[in-house]
Amino acid sequence: MFIKRFLIFFPAIVLLILLQSYFWVPNYENQAKGNPSRLTQYITASIGDASVLNPILNADSASSEICDKIFEGLIDRDEDLKLRGRLAKDWKIYEEVLFYFNDHPKWLKKGFTSPQTLKNFLEKFFNQSTSHQLGHIEQIAILPSYQEEKNVVEQLPAGQGGIKEEKHKITLQHPPRLKIILTEVDQDFFSKLEGLLGEGYFDQKRLKGSLIISDARFQEKEELYLKQYLPVTEHNPVIIFHLRQGVQFSDGHEFDAEDVRFTYEAIMNPENRSPRRPDFEPVKKIEILNKYKVKIIYKRLFQPALTAWGIGVLPEHLLNQEQLIREAQNKGLDVSKFGLRQSDFNKMRPVGTGPFIFAEWRSDQYIKLVRNESYWEGPPHYHEYIYRVIPDMLTQELEFYAGAVDHYGAMAHQVDRLKKETRFRNFSGLSYSYSYIGYNLRRELFQDKRVRKALGMAINIPQIIDYVLYGEGEATSGPFLKQTDYYNRGIKPLPYDPQQALELLRQAGWERNSDGLLQKDGKIFEFTLITNNGNPYREAILLIAQNAWKNLGIKVSADRVEWSVFLQKHVDVGNFDAVVLGWTMGIDPDLYQIWHSSQTGHFQLNFVNYQNPEADNLIVRIRQEYNEEKQIELCHQLHEIIFDDQPYTFLYVAKWTALLDKKIAILDKDDKGVPVIKKITPTKTGTYSFYFNKWIKFLTVPLYGPQLDTG
């Protein structure tokens, strides 16, 4: 019977075809043995695929990891997290300060009758006196008065909660201005200068007559416009970058100042929707002084703006308007709708000056880079860098175990599992983040800082680190990154002391009632603690905190909410009692968005409503301070204030963990040119891949030290 035979033999044949393929597949050992080039390949595994290989457009960690290999910025951070030059050889920072000449009779009487006399007075002062605090000046110039018309766009509420944009015209009558070039940035320059010229010289209101608002509806904006368009004093910090000469893009074209300007303009172009735009918003102007010299002028004092220049520099010659138009025409697309975002550059042919060159991208499979033989710092030892996409953590671990992957983002429990294997070495270091419990200070309940302190002291943080994080974390006491100098190491985290906590609560008026619950004025101490679901660490903390507080006699209900609901319905609108959350941060010590009292509105990040005028003042001074020592000093003060206020219970800084084959080591040369093999160790600040370009894999675990036999 045909059908019967068919039903038996057909599946059998299909299975045979499938299974016979086993004999043609190499096992892992053969792959490496017959394949010496495997030693010069570095394969790393990632959960997600990259999306855009363009440093100014990408917003995900996978893309930026690849971009860091292909592109390079003007500066980056060295192993001690200090800034160092890359495409910029070095740089100089100074300041231009501007102020309007004051023609009030009071000052005219004092002898400052014209901008010229004021200038002469100041020049004389700076030349003769050396004991003053005003710093060194390079030059004083007078800018003549002029009139200017400006179109201003205002957003007006329209029907049904919408927003309507309205354009109107204002006229500005700029009085004559003095421009002083200082050799160093000094945020207190004007207050010192006012001491010299006389109290009240920098009077903003005096300029009212110089502003004409033609549209009566916007009259109320006068004060705002004055500050914005006719600021009586203005700080313009300036950076001059000296670019490295002779650096080439991987297509052979030389890198120069045009590329820097182009990158800046591409970021600021609203059509490109660059997520990096906010970093460059403080830039007022960029000027090319010569092929290797760029001058960047800022609108205001903002020290963290400097690090933004770590952004990868784009090749102007491949992405300028002309090239984009040509690309659009070749593809037969609408030229007016074709921009940097649409270009194949981001997907098929990114070109940068970095140590690796883009070779191939198979979507959701791998991205392959080859080394840049003409990299200005010498080519990396690895010939190929391969980024494999393996979405599952356990699969990654198996591939790593089998040797098909050199590196993966091993989680703490995975490191724990493979730690005992002699072939691997494991690392860990502090991440750029911290976890905390934030209290909504709008609530009556949390307004006493003794209460907040007591809540913090009730939680056993070392235990959380040991059991939830497998020991891979450190307690933290404040809002700065623990591995930076901004963190005040003199401040120790709150001790775990439930007895002391009860004592503090008693001082604040909370006494235990007959049910064992804390009570004050007839009300029991109860609130809700929430976090987003899907984060196992936060969910664990939620329960631990709930239990710890229950032991004090506090009634806490704990809840987990889906992330976007969590943000929209609770955090963004201040509708919560306490939250478990974390911040991931940059290295800069700028805390404005998270801690300044002006940022407490809906959809702003100071959602706990922390307000402390002293802290506000320090936060502003920190972001305006260009002298690092002074900045660190200010940060330490701020750290102390915030720690004292305990608006958050600072929990811990989690550590990143990593595993690496012991056969991978650093191959370097000593002063005499003798090759030296060094062990890979994390740098002081906690990155182990800092010397990645010098890494190489050996056939066996190497002996460290100088290598006599170089053959």
Place this chain on the structure above:
Amino acid sequence: MISFLGRNFVEKLITLFFISIISFSVVMLAPGDPSEIDPMNPKFTKEDIQRLREAFDLDKPLYMQYYLYYKKLFTNTLLSYKDNQPVLSKIYERFLNSLPLFIVGTFLTWCLAFPLGIHAALRRQSFFDRSTTFFSYFFISLPSFFLAYLSIIFMVKFFNVPVIGLATFGRESVGIWYMINDRIWHLVLPSMLGAFAGIAILSRYVRGQMLEVIEQDYIRTAKAKGLPDDQVYYKHALRNALLPFITMFGLVIPGLIGGSVIIESIFAWPGMGRLGYDAILARDYPVILSLNFVAACLVLLGTFVSDVFYMAADPRISIQDK
């Protein structure tokens, strides 16, 4: 007949229209924004967020968004939020990757389920019947990701061969024969794992259908006539038992998208299921909605195809034009 097909087709179009409205509303009304719009990023100002919302049309009223979205979809100008690539070409690329997995998986399911089911039905209550019943329920109740992990660990530890991805990584330069077999090998585990549950379920159905049919009078008649057993079972009984499976076959097609999310993720297989999963995590609305639309089309296509097959296969079903 033709008018039936025409009417059926129009009905399906109307259904598709309602599906598109519902799925659009569900996705858009869910709280949250695309991951490009990150309200927790300290560096984003309100204006930046507004600018992004405008670029994604999210500031417009919902019906305008609906109109713009489908207009872009049908003119193939719809771009993914994540990487600005045209959505349809992205889906097509992944479709080609998912296709072999789907074909082999479906093949295995249907090829193996029938012999197993028929055999179990013919030897009712035998050891074979009992053990297939046991294993069927075993595989139906076992989560596929668990089985996948077990089999990967087993393969890697005992056979020491790679099983992840479309092909062995880094072997681009080998001969064509090796390459083909390498790709087949990488199909084996994921497609088998995908097929296991299917085989378990389908073979139960086949067994039930066969049991029902062989109790029928005409089978007894055929046996009484003295026809050989094989002919009775495989010709007269099997044909009649097959009818319900035409409907089931039509419903297999949508499995191309939804059936493989977990398997594709574990095996690092760059297929459509993973595309959808990643898109959901990133709230990449264009990709989510397009995949949803494609899935809806596939379901409707499947039911359409099975309607047609059914008519062709069963003479008792006829369409009267009114």
